[in-house]
Amino acid sequence: MRHFKIRNQLVEQFKCLEQQSEARIQLLQDLQEFFRRKAEIQLEYSRSLEKLAERFSSKIRGPRKEQHLLSSVNCWYLVLNQTRRESRDHATLNDIYINNVIVRLAQISEDVIRLFKKSKEIGIQMHEELVKVTNELYTVMKTYHMYHTESISAESKLKEAEKQEEKQFSKSGDLNVNLLRHEDRPQRRSSVRKIEKMKEKRQAKYSENKLKCTKARNDYLLNLTATNAVVAKYYIHDVSDMIDCCDLGYHASLARTLRTYLSAEYNLETSRHEGLDIIENAVDNLDPRSDKHKIMDMYNQVFCPPMRFEFLPHMGDEVCQVSAQQPVQTELLMRYHQLQSRLATLKIENEEVRKTLDATMQTLQDMLTVEDFDVSDAFQHSRSTESVKSVASESYMSKLNIAKRRANQQETEVFYFTMKSRSSVDPLIHGSQ
Amino acid sequence: MRHFKIRNQLVEQFKCLEQQSEARIQLLQDLQEFFRRKAEIQLEYSRSLEKLAERFSSKIRGPRKEQHLLSSVNCWYLVLNQTRRESRDHATLNDIYINNVIVRLAQISEDVIRLFKKSKEIGIQMHEELVKVTNELYTVMKTYHMYHTESISAESKLKEAEKQEEKQFSKSGDLNVNLLRHEDRPQRRSSVRKIEKMKEKRQAKYSENKLKCTKARNDYLLNLTATNAVVAKYYIHDVSDMIDCCDLGYHASLARTLRTYLSAEYNLETSRHEGLDIIENAVDNLDPRSDKHKIMDMYNQVFCPPMRFEFLPHMGDEVCQVSAQQPVQTELLMRYHQLQSRLATLKIENEEVRKTLDATMQTLQDMLTVEDFDVSDAFQHSRSTESVKSVASESYMSKLNIAKRRANQQETEVFYFTMKSRSSVDPLIHGSQ
Numbered sequence: 130m131r132h133f134k135i136r137n138q139l140v141e142q143f144k145c146l147e148q149q150s151e152a153r154i155q156l157l158q159d160l161q162e163f164f165r166r167k168a169e170i171q172l173e174y175s176r177s178l179e180k181l182a183e184r185f186s187s188k189i190r191g192p193r194k195e196q197h198l199l200s201s202v203n204c205w206y207l208v209l210n211q212t213r214r215e216s217r218d219h220a221t222l223n224d225i226y227i228n229n230v231i232v233r234l235a236q237i238s239e240d241v242i243r244l245f246k247k248s249k250e251i252g253i254q255m256h257e258e259l260v261k262v263t264n265e266l267y268t269v270m271k272t273y274h275m276y277h278t279e280s281i282s283a284e285s286k287l288k289e290a291e292k293q294e295e296k297q298f299s300k301s302g303d304l305n306v307n308l309l310r311h312e313d314r315p316q317r318r319s320s321v322r323k324i325e326k327m328k329e330k331r332q333a334k335y336s337e338n339k340l341k342c343t344k345a346r347n348d349y350l351l352n353l354t355a356t357n358a359v360v361a362k363y364y365i366h367d368v369s370d371m372i373d374c375c376d377l378g379y380h381a382s383l384a385r386t387l388r389t390y391l392s393a394e395y396n397l398e399t400s401r402h403e404g405l406d407i408i409e410n411a412v413d414n415l416d417p418r419s420d421k422h423k424i425m426d427m428y429n430q431v432f433c434p435p436m437r438f439e440f441l442p443h444m445g446d447e448v449c450q451v452s453a454q455q456p457v458q459t460e461l462l463m464r465y466h467q468l469q470s471r472l473a474t475l476k477i478e479n480e481e482v483r484k485t486l487d488a489t490m491q492t493l494q495d496m497l498t499v500e501d502f503d504v505s506d507a508f509q510h511s512r513s514t515e516s517v518k519s520v521a522s523e524s525y526m527s528k529l530n531i532a533k534r535r536a537n538q539q540e541t542e543v544f545y546f547t548m549k550s551r552s553s554v555d556p557l558i559h560g561s562q
Numbered sequence: 563m564r565h566f567k568i569r570n571q572l573v574e575q576f577k578c579l580e581q582q583s584e585a586r587i588q589l590l591q592d593l594q595e596f597f598r599r600k601a602e603i604q605l606e607y608s609r610s611l612e613k614l615a616e617r618f619s620s621k622i623r624g625p626r627k628e629q630h631l632l633s634s635v636n637c638w639y640l641v642l643n644q645t646r647r648e649s650r651d652h653a654t655l656n657d658i659y660i661n662n663v664i665v666r667l668a669q670i671s672e673d674v675i676r677l678f679k680k681s682k683e684i685g686i687q688m689h690e691e692l693v694k695v696t697n698e699l700y701t702v703m704k705t706y707h708m709y710h711t712e713s714i715s716a717e718s719k720l721k722e723a724e725k726q727e728e729k730q731f732s733k734s735g736d737l738n739v740n741l742l743r744h745e746d747r748p749q750r751r752s753s754v755r756k757i758e759k760m761k762e763k764r765q766a767k768y769s770e771n772k773l774k775c776t777k778a779r780n781d782y783l784l785n786l787t788a789t790n791a792v793v794a795k796y797y798i799h800d801v802s803d804m805i806d807c808c809d810l811g812y813h814a815s816l817a818r819t820l821r822t823y824l825s826a827e828y829n830l831e832t833s834r835h836e837g838l839d840i841i842e843n844a845v846d847n848l849d850p851r852s853d854k855h856k857i858m859d860m861y862n863q864v865f866c867p868p869m870r871f872e873f874l875p876h877m878g879d880e881v882c883q884v885s886a887q888q889p890v891q892t893e894l895l896m897r898y899h900q901l902q903s904r905l906a907t908l909k910i911e912n913e914e915v916r917k918t919l920d921a922t923m924q925t926l927q928d929m930l931t932v933e934d935f936d937v938s939d940a941f942q943h944s945r946s947t948e949s950v951k952s953v954a955s956e957s958y959m960s961k962l963n964i965a966k967r968r969a970n971q972q973e974t975e976v977f978y979f980t981m982k983s984r985s986s987v988d989p990l991i992h993g994s995q
Contacts, residue, residue: 134868141864149857152629156638163618167645170610177603185596196585201816205589208596208820214943221940229937236968244975251983266871277876340889347884347894350873357870364867372854374982377975380850381930383634387641387845388935394838396941398831403943405827412820417813421805424582431574434797435567437790438699440783443710451780456773461780497814502821504662507654508829510647510836535669542677542810549807550684 135263135360139256142368143249146375150245153379157238161231164390168226171219178216182209198427199420204411211404218397225393233386240378248374255367259359266349266356273345280338287335290328297324482548489545496538568696568793572689575801576682579808583678586812590671594664597823601659604652611649615642631860632853637844644837651830658826666819673811681807688800692792699782699789706782709775716771720764727757915981922978929971 186209189197196202297320425432440449453461619642622630629635730753858865873882886894 138864138868141861145857145861145864153634156635159618159621160638160641163614163641166614166617167611170607170614173610174603174607177606178600181596181599181603184599185592188592201586201813202589204816204820205593208593208823212600217943218941225937225940232964236964243972247975247979251979254983263871270874274876277879343885343890344893346879347890350882350884353871353873360871361867364865368858368865369854370982372857373850374979376850376854377978378926378930378971380634380848380853381927383637384845384848385931385933385935387637387841387848389937390641391838391842391845392935392937393940394834396938398834398838399938400941400943401827402831405824405831408820409824412817412824415813415817415820417806417809420813421802421809424578424805425801428574428578431571431578432797432801434794435571438696438786438793440786441703443707446710446779449783451783452776457776457780460777493811494814497811498818500818502818502825504658504822504825505829505832507658507826508651508833510650510833531665531669538811539676542680545810546680546684546807549803550687 136260139259143252146245146248146252146372150241150375153241154238157234157241161234161238164226164230164234168223168231171223171226175216175219175223178212178219182212182216185209186213198423200411200415201420204408204415207408207411211408214404215401218400222393222397225389230386230390230393233382233389237379237382237386240382241375244377244379245375248371251374252371255363255371259363262356262359266352269345269348269352273342273349276338276342276345280335280342283331283335283338287328287331290324290331294324294328297321482551486545486548489541489548493538493541493545496534496541569693572692576685579678579681579685579805583674583808586674587671590667590674594667594671597659597663597667601656601664604656604659608649608652608656611645611652615645615649618642619646631856633844633848634853637841637848640841640844644841647837648834651833655826655830658822663819663823663826666815666822670812670815670819673815674808677810677812678808681804684807685804688796688804692796695789695792699785702778702781702785706775706778709771709778713768713771713775716764716768720761720768723757723761723764727761730754730757915984919978919981922974922981926971926974926978929967929974 189206189209197206442449451461622639622642630639875882884894
């Protein structure tokens with residue numbers, strides 16, 4: 130019977146909605162557990178970073194305070210600052226997971242349970258209505274069929290009475306001929322009246338049944354339309370409404386919770402980025418020249434040039450001027466010419482050395498400033514394989530490449546130093562002696 | 563003596579450069595240790611995240627596979643994906659620290675040691691030259707003073723001889739008178755010659771010393787200028803050059819190493835950001851309507867509307883039409899008018915309920931979609947205090963606020979359900995029976 134099938138479907142619908150609610154509660158529980166454990170991981174990470182930063186910061190708080198003025202040392206301090214910043218940010222993440230995300234998830238769990246209960250109440254109401262309606266339809270259909278059967282039987286009984294009447298009538302037709310001649314027999318007259326009475330009774334019964342049947346049929350037809358309308362309304366609107374009631378706010382609340390998580394993660398990232406920018410700025414400002422001057426300023430007494438050597442004359446010899454009269458004049462002139470030619474040679478030599486030095490320095494600079502620090506390849510996530518390449522393989526950082534580059538660099542460096550040491554000694558005055 | 567002071571300064575300069583190199587080696591060692599430990603922390607973090615993701619992923623691979631089609635479950639899967647992605651990225655960070663950053667730092671350490679050694683060699687050469695020059699100056703100064711003293715003494719001896727000669731001369735002037743009269747005494751003539759000879763000798767000695775002194779004085783003066791020039795050159799250029807040689811490539815290599823670190827961190831961030839964007843997109847697509855339809859599709863047999871109830875007529879009664887002839891006509895008409903007036907009333911009532919429902923739903927929607935998920939305040943780093951506010955304090959997530967909001971929300975919800983259950987039952991046909 131169709132209305133039993135509907136009743137089974139209604140039971141299955143509740144089961145299905147209950148399963149969905151259970152799946153949701155499971156999901157929310159998983160999410161809570163996940164964020165609880167992730168919060169723990171954040172805290173562990175935060176503490177490890179804090180300890181790491183502390184270990185090296187305490188070293189710094191020791192002697193040689195002035196060192197932090199140097200651009201290289203400044204970078205190191207900023208790396209430690211960044212570590213502390215990351216530590217604090219991951220602790221904040223832990224805080225947000227525990228005190229915000231998980232709290233929200235627990236509330237959504239409560240909501241899911243409460244809303245399922247309430248929706249089920251409304252659903253039961255709707256189901257009862259539906260069952261009532263289909264039961265009614267069944268009843269009016271039965272009634273119609275019952276009245277129809279009765280109407281058929283009343284009709285056949287009426288027809289039987291009419292047949293009897295007709296039989297009596299044809300008998301009395303034969304009789305009529307006789308009756309015209311003979312007197313009516315009272316026995317026969319009462320029999321005709323009886324049949325007529327029965328026929329009238331059966332006619333009345335038939336008419337009554339026929340009316341009942343028509344009414345029942347109308348009821349059945351009206352109920353049929355109404356029930357089909359109610360069933361259609363239930364399947365098209367009410368089930369959907371019931372699910373809506375179960376869902377009320379679920380997606381919105383889950384979205385807000387996940388947005389809280391995202392907000393935390395994005396903000397962690399922004400903070401991290403700001404910190405990295407500070408370090409990058411310090412790296413941009415790594416400057417050997419200014420560091421050199423700072424060191425020379427720090428150790429001022431060690432690097433300040435001494436006073437000039439002054440002429441220590443005897444009394445009356447104060448005029449600090451070379452005597453160029455005879456007989457030393459010739460000797461001085463000779464020496465002067467020697468120095469001039471030596472100077473000319475040195476100038477040429479020095480110019481050559483300087484050129485070679487500059488070129489070598491340029492080669493070294495090119496080697497030293499090669500842009501070999503981009504590691505973005507290592508962070509490519511191919512969606513298909515989910516594998517990550519090893520950074521050390523095949524790239525700029527491979528062992529062979531490193532060895533080659535370093536050998537090359539040191540060779541150039543040795544050459545540079547050889548040229549430098551040749552140029553740094555000043556053989557002008559003293560070499561000629 | 564000034565040149566001893568210079569010698570001390572040169573020793574101090576080497577000490578200072580050695581200290582600077584040692585400070586650098588210490589810094590590089592600290593950085594290596596720091597990155598080694600930071601790499602460990604990355605690996606621990608990566609493994610924890612991996613384990614966490616694995617724990618929940620294995621749960622998912624179980625039954626109810628079709629669930630992932632739901633937008634809410636999809637978010638959960640993407641959160642797990644993001645966790646795996648973070649895990650991989652932090653493992654990559656570990657790889658880069660170990661196989662790139664630390665390797666570079668070790669190389670810079672080697673470079674610092676090697677370059678300090680070489681620079682010291684050049685420096686020693688320069689220092690020897692400087693000491694030689696100042697020693698020479700000292701020597702020529704001494705020579706000048708010695709010759710000057712000798713010249714003075716030769717001068718005074720010459721003057722003495724001249725005086726003696728003069729004395730002899732004046733004596734012989736007295737004698738001359740006598741001599742004209744008397745014959746010269748040979749004794750006296752030899753004495754005069756002796757004095758003259760001595761005077762000549764002393765004159766020669768004086769001239770010789772005077773010339774030596776002049777030469778020494780010239781040497782001294784020339785050396786003085788040259789030495790001052792050499793010292794000035796050393797202090798102005800050579801010391802600076804020596805430090806440059808020590809520094810050669812240090813800042814550039816350190817910059818490249820730190821840029822490798824920064825590149826890794828920035829790329830981690832970019833990858834993280836991409837992953838978060840994927841989740842955000844899924845959160846944007848959280849959609850109760852499509853989830854509802856997916857569930858109804860999944861459980862198609864439970865939610866598909868049943869076949870319409872058909873009219874089950876008797877033979878010859880196939881025309882499924884309400885009979886509206888007398889005597890049921892009057893009754894049907896009466897019932898029709900009843901229904902019409904009831905329908906009109908219900909329409910008004912339903913319209914009222916619908917309006918209230920819509921308004922209540924709007925209130926609920928406003929509550930459910932309030933933008934209370936921004937936690938950026940928690941990531942503000944005030945440079946002065948370095949303290950971070952607790953997220954749960956004073957903000958939207960305070961206990962009091964949560965309780966208030968939830969009470970408010972549930973009250974509205976109850977009202978909504980009451981109205982909903984009133985509207986969901988369809989009393990039109992059946993209520994009038």
